[in-house]
Amino acid sequence: MSVDEFSEMGPVDYLILEFPGNRMTGEGLPLLLDLVDRHIIRVLDLSFVRKDEDGSVRALKLADMDGDGQLDLSVFEGASSGLLGDDDLAEAATVLEPGNSAGVIVYENLWAAPLATALRRSGARMVANGRIPAEDLLLTLEAAEARSAS
Template sequence: MGPVDYLVIEFPGNRMTGKGLPLLLDLVDRGIIRILDLTFVRKDADGSVVGLELGDFDADGELDLAVFEGSSSGLLGQDDLDEAGAALEPGNSAGIIIYENLWAAPLARELRRGGAQLVAGGRIPVQALLASLDAMEESGGSAAA
């Protein structure tokens, strides 16, 4: 297997338009990622977190999320949904995606065959990266590509 990551994507005011979902489908179709779990939750005004059904969010009939129905590896439990909900503002919704990075599986397999093992990992939040790049630009520095 390749590395497994998760994302919690907040939709302010429960406005899930479906934008971005065609790109998610493309990543799956091209074998770059495999969706292990995909679920949606809403945080009510009283702080309770409830699950939402997959569907055609913008009601245009063009994007049927039924393709993801049944995407459940069992990795997400109620504790995970509650934790994701804690990150949400009341009245907002979120999509929670757990996915395998299929592109990295062959690399991981070969590294393991050579005796290597992953001992640390992480992710730099986009906001922190953008702030760092902005600070470098303001100071006259340049970022290496």
């Protein structure tokens, strides 16, 4: 990817999705495909990693996630921008419990690309970002409700 192409990109994020007991059902796959089809995100990298009970880590191949005999993730086969390397997968596996696997997705937020491009052209630069986990939001809302009920 060239510098010119990067200057037109939206923000890039990653997710590490843990699957307890290596149980990947593929239930979320249609929703991921919908985001791609609607040009909300672009998957730059998609890899899978497994942490065995002894703590050893290995990469997994794209596979039939729901057991119907079809390669569910074939649309993402070869999705590799080069941003995600073996060291990144090993680091991702450090957050996994032994006996579990994970999908690691690096994606561009296409919906934000025009805004990000305009801001970069105007000289603005991102100096911090973050994400608030849904669980934290729920806990905060529950605590606020409890305070208002007292």
